[in-house]
Amino acid sequence: MIYILAVFLPPLALLLNGQPFAAVLNLVLLAVCVVLTVLTLFAFPFLLLLPSAHAVIAIAMRRDDRRHREIVDAIERHGPPPGWRR
Known part of the structure; x- marks a missing residue:
């Protein structure tokens, strides 16, 4: 939904x-x-199209950062996944 809004109202x-x-x-x-x-x-x-492209890319990058941060926080909280080799 946010991506549709980013295309029409960046x-x-x-x-x-x-x-x-x-x-x-x-x-x-x-x-x-x-x-x-x-x-x-x-x-x-x-x-x-440039402002729409900028908005879509910025939103995608922000969502990726959030996803990566959640994964890192989960690893720090619970340790590495089972079967992970060092």
């Missing part, structure tokens, strides 16, 4: 994901892309 998706600085950066990126697209008379409409 700054809001980043805010809801807990990334306020990335949301501000994405809002600036979105404004620049809209201005450049309008100034070039829509010659480069693919520029509007």
Whole structure:
């Protein structure tokens, strides 16, 4: 669900994901892309995909970091998995 929101409303998706600085950066990126697209008379409409791509990548990276942190915390709390060789 957050990825769909990231495609259509990238700054809001980043805010809801807990990334306020990335949301501000994405809002600036979105404004620049809209201005450049309008100034070039829509010659480069693919520029509007950049903020969405940034949001999707940032959300995916944040989720991966959370997942890795949970795994490391579980290993620290309970020890290595059975059968793990040193």
